[in-house]
Amino acid sequence: MAGEAFRFHFAHSDEEEDDTKRDSPVQSIPERPAVVLPVTNKELEKMARQTESEVTSTEFCNKDVCIRHVESASAQADIQVLDASRESDSEDKESDCARAISQHSDLIPGVYEGGLKVWECSHDLVDYMHSHKFLLEDKRVLEVGCGAALPGLYALLMGAKAVDFQDYNEEVLRHVTVPNVAANMLNAFKMRERRQLRCRRHSPRRPNSDSTARVRLADAAKAVSAGFFAGDWGKLEEVFSERISSGHGNLYDVIVTSETIYREDTHRKLLSLIKCCLSPSGVVLLAAKSHYFGVGGSVRSFEKAIEDDASLQCKVVSKYSGSGVTRMIIELRWTAVK
Template identity: 30%
Template structure:
């Protein structure tokens, strides 16, 4: 069976990609830039979902993915920045301040998409996760219902959101290297797609932007003295959030109901943060019917830990793992070939290996693929 998926830039995370910047769009479509860091790897630990601090309102974009009958809601990055500013936890990007580090992550440009040992992606939504969502949505119902699933390097967690929304009996665990990604992106996204009542915006984005522009013109006509008085906390928020920010939908989170909402998430989801190497010991005897991961094989250095994590947590004999990735990651050395070479050489503690099949390949300039891993017993 052959699949052909076509996504435009509008399907990507436009909070991170300036439509007018060729460099940033090209980076989104193919290249990554990796900065080296002396920071030690973050040991894997379980994230306390019930302790997640949430705002009173979440703003989201709607991803209408071809052939996917359920729209997925993804929190906007502007909303993340606004939450930090509103909570007065931002110290102008101070590197010694935790949320200052988050701002640095959010503002990464095409020259620095990854910082090894510090930020391993997650705030941006990449094309291969969209491929994986569409592919999973086309599988027979019995293959995506009643499953225990693990998403490695989840970020926006679009595949997890699909599986959680598709069937209430699915249990989906998520993992990302950065706890800030889990806290500000993954958990809010799960809330938006499984618990909250989302209200879609009535006005088209163009109308909202036009209204914003009119408001900006009125503000610019005010005196410079008034502008100076506006500086401070509100000025900082404006600087953080940027201009002409719009969203497709929003959902309210009454403070008195948040604990119950988070409790409901824990009934179907566990969250883990840190390096893959420590994950198997945390899940202990839990074995997953399905493991999904996208855009995680860009670094050859990290491949052994990823392969080992899959080997130790995928159920035998019928567990399946889907890996969505670009064929080649220009600039960082990873890709499908080195990953498959490692799989061919790797055996688990029982001496078993994976059989690998390609189930999807794009026709885009930058090739994207989905691999299916099954136990070769």
């Protein structure tokens, strides 16, 4: 599916509203509790078999790399079917994502934050990393506000040691992100094998028979290291810092994030989460529109939050100007090596 331009369809949008009101500060949203999804290798393997026969699209296909992802429409249909069956045997209200789907909404603040679709800037981020040969091999990577997670999937394919994925909505992780990881892990495994083979060819040792053995999905599932975190950035910071201080988690070498700065009132907690998770020599690549009409966030306001905080420095490393709003890639690093 092609990335979609950023234009939120609000659940309660007021078409009559004038432009001055549209950029007024939005109501702050409640913080959704953090949940770590326990996804086992077996589950990934099972899901990979399912996604083989399901409708998937490919993105960024060239001779080196091709990212697979489930169709947004098919994930939405699954959510609706599941929701309908749940409603028939319980009193539960509609699930958050089912509500957004039935209201044709791209954003219901504090309920659904847009992760079911592939957004435009996520393509920019993948293009940027690829064209700049951004080093991902053996890196620990976190994708913040991942949704379909094209940048995180790209990192997986390019040999990242571990990739963790975060989205506001657990349903997005279950129906989009996790199946997307499953759909790409076999290729990630094969690409790693090929890289190792190339390295061995350059060394005096000949490749052993294992490296030419037929790759199996079970091996790929065992090899993949991916974690899935749902919830609000404010709550997730506690989870990440607890994991890091207890030795169950590591700081990240690379943090990628796309289309996540559309609300000014969440900039501080996004920054705080980044600061909690970024390794001393780590780098953040953030892809965003210069301005988000209707919700008020902008690159400028995010830069201002960084300047106010002063512990990180940022620079615009790429710009994409076409017919619509300018899109940018911003790189963030620690101001002084910690």
